[in-house]
Amino acid sequence: MAASDDELPEVARIAADLIRIDTSNFGGGDARGEREAAEYVGAYLAGLGLDCVYYEPIERRTNVMARVPGRDASKPALVVHGHLDVVPAMAEEWSVDPFAGVIKDGMLWGRGAVDMKNMDAMILTSVADLLRAGEQPERDLVLAFFADEENGGVEGSALVVREHPEWFDGATEAISEVGGYSIPIAGKRAYLLQVGEKALLWIRLVAHGRAGHGSRLHPENAVTRLAEAVAALGRTQWPVRLTDTTRALLSGLADLSGIDADDPDALASAAGPAEAFLRSTFRTTTNPTLLSAGYKHNVIPARAEALIDVRVLPGAEDDVLAQIQQIVGDDIEIEMVVRDIGMETPFTGDLVEAMVGSLARHDPGVPVIPYLLGAGTDNKALSTLGITGYGFAPLRLPDDLDFTGMFHGVDERVPVDSLVFGQRVLTDLLRTY
Incomplete structure (x- = not known):
């Protein structure tokens, strides 16, 4: 049975809104909707009292950034980033409209539900959790939302880091997509944390x-x-x-x-x-x-x-x-x-311990294992500024859901409960690290 948007947790509503903005990226400069998505994100952040900076190096290929002051200015800033574009979807192959943001069977369906408007929504609502409660993150957060990731970032993050490195002043680490999700192993649950x-x-x-x-x-x-x-x-x-x-x-x-x-x-x-x-x-x-x-x-x-x-x-x-x-x-x-470039970082350090700790507080006793992503993220571009990136979009998933198979696949979907879990874990991390 489908749920109305009014009945949904905010993180699912935001993700559904972003899915409904068709940001298909066909490559070679043929893309759509990125400006509208960036403006949506910017309006949400402005509603939290944050100042947003936009950068559009190519017409309608829009990137947006906001900085959240932390409690401890002596600590390096943390970049929390996502991309707003998606790969195209052939509607005739789907059982739902890929850009309708459909909620059914307890899941959010649509292009970007997995890659990566789910994480975009988790970032926005986790920051909202802190700011609406009158809290600050432990350290400065650089919130960045990029265009063109699905074409290798050549007209998105690669241009941002080259033309506006000051966006990331003081940052040494970053988190983004494709890590922190659960997988079943012989009847047990474990989380994969992406370190390369x-x-x-x-x-x-x-x-x-x-x-x-x-x-x-x-x-x-x-x-x-x-x-x-x-x-x-x-x-x-x-x-x-x-x-x-x-x-x-x-x-x-x-x-x-x-x-x-x-x-x-x-x-x-x-x-x-x-x-x-x-x-x-x-x-x-x-x-x-x-x-x-x-x-x-x-x-x-x-x-x-x-x-x-x-x-x-x-x-x-x-x-x-x-x-x-x-x-x-x-x-x-x-x-x-x-x-x-390719990248590989040791599964050690304060941020790794903090991510593992946040998962442990919300799903006690479940192990976290490092892995190397077979694909790529905008962490590649940030690495040229000396920023070490990890994949941490935390999701506790049903054992029978082929989550990884839905990256760029058909009938992309994510459980609403998983989004709520991810928002809580991410809020915990931003509050404590």
Whole structure:
């Protein structure tokens, strides 16, 4: 049964409002709604008595920031950030309107419910919890909401940190998306805290041939050459390569599951719906995502191209690119579209202890395990300013919900109760750290 907005906790209402602002980012500068979303966020923060700063380096690609004074000015500031854009949604594939912010079955449905308007709403309402109660956070908070994260941040956070580094004066650490959520492990619950990210390499494969009539014998066909290269790369099984973080993850999985195995994939299978998400963190991934060639059925084109989403363990970028060239062959050109760094931070320190402590106060006795994100966040851009970023969007989730599978997926949804839990944990962290 659907619930009306008036019956919802504020965090769910805010998340639903943001979902209803279509901020689809198609890449290559083709985006919508980011200004409207930033203005919504700015109006909410202004209603809390905060001064907002907007930065729109490209028309309608809007970023917004506000600073919340803390109790202890001697402590470094903490950046709490989110992005306002989402990947597009093909409405015909969904069981609900992806931009209607539907509430049903105790869940909020829509594009951004998982990635990451849920966290945006948690940030806003957690700050509201403190300020409405007449409290201050322990330290200054820099609240930043970026455009263009779903296109690698090249027209969002990357421009903000380059043109307005003063937004982040005094900050040394940051928290954002894709961490702090629960997973089931052999009938037990554990939380994953993100302490690193794989590097991002978005490449274009280009094949050249000779144009001609579609009816003729034609061995120099660019489409055929490209198809062979794409198939070879897409079917490549990259070897396991562990890091300090993934070794710690596997140790935690082994302890909780009781599985005694040297095979990382076998251990990941204990994580239920999160298995595929975790397995991608053990190795390079090279996934074809788009093909483009030709303009008419009976014309053989002279050029064909494909986009490949490559995610690489930190430090392996150049080696992987060389291997990709060997796989696709020397007659295939590789063009770099977006390249961004990988990161890995030890699972230690005051902020890590504070995040673990906040979860423990709201879900006592449940372990927290570090992991390396197979994707990327705007923490990459902040790292260029020396700011160490973590993924901490705390959610206590049902064991049977394939949460990680809904990132960029169909029928994206999050339980309302999970949002309320996350808001409470995040408020606790901002109050005490």
